[in-house]
């Protein structure tokens with residue numbers, strides 16, 4: 001779900017228009033379709049909006065950092081990109097986006113396929129699940145996950161695999177409640193450094209070999 005690039009992207013201008021929040025208890029009609037090329041700009045703006053808050057809490061970016069990377073994903077074989085919409089008058093409004101792949105895609109992917117092969121797992125990798133912030137808690141994310149799992153079953157997948165930052169508490173709660181379990185974790189560790197003079201003082205060290213454990 002995370003992608004890193006060298007050049008930082010400015011937190012810039014245009015955003016996806018904010019759809020009106022549904023009234024309490026109102027029904028919400030959801031439509032799902034494959035993303036088209038003409039949706040690319042709109043979905044990119046949408047992702048910036050959705051992940052703005054999330055990215056303030058996490059060490060890794062939770063979406064492609066650069067538009068270029070996002071545009072490249074569209075050209076990748078084996079990546080499915082779905083948009084979820086609701087009706088607004090005669091128009092349809094974008095309120096959700098899901099992206100997943102049946103294979104490990106991208107030349108620089110650091111997912112280790114052996115982990116899954118050795119365990120006879122046929123995973124579907126969810127790269128993004130994003131709901132418009134005004135629509136959180138209305139069941140849109142649950143429907144999107146149901147759609148993704150449906151697609152996975154149709155393709156003979158045995159597992160849905162995704163990465164979520166531990167600091168992204170809402171999403172983590174969402175997945176845990178839906179029976180997702182931790183299979184591995186990259187833990188970010190940090191230690192606050194004390195300030196001192198640039199050069200260390202003289203030191204007497206006792207030459208010794210560090211024994212390797214085992």
Ligand SMILES: CC(C)(COP(=O)(O)OP(=O)(O)OC[C@H]1O[C@@H](n2cnc3c(N)ncnc32)[C@H](O)[C@@H]1OP(=O)(O)O)[C@@H](O)C(=O)NCCC(=O)NCCS
Pocket residue numbers: 001050051054062127128129130131132135136137138139140141142143163164168170171173174177
């Ligand atoms: C995680 C996410 C996809 C969930 O989507 P959603 O549409 O809010 O999901 P649902 O409405 O189906 O379920 C949300 C749960 O939170 C509860 N909830 C209630 N009010 C809520 C609120 N204001 N905001 C969020 N969740 C709320 C819901 O009742 C529901 O509880 P349940 O687990 O008992 O069913 C969505 O929050 C999101 O897009 N987050 C930002 C992007 C992100 O972090 N994506 C995941 C990592 S890729």
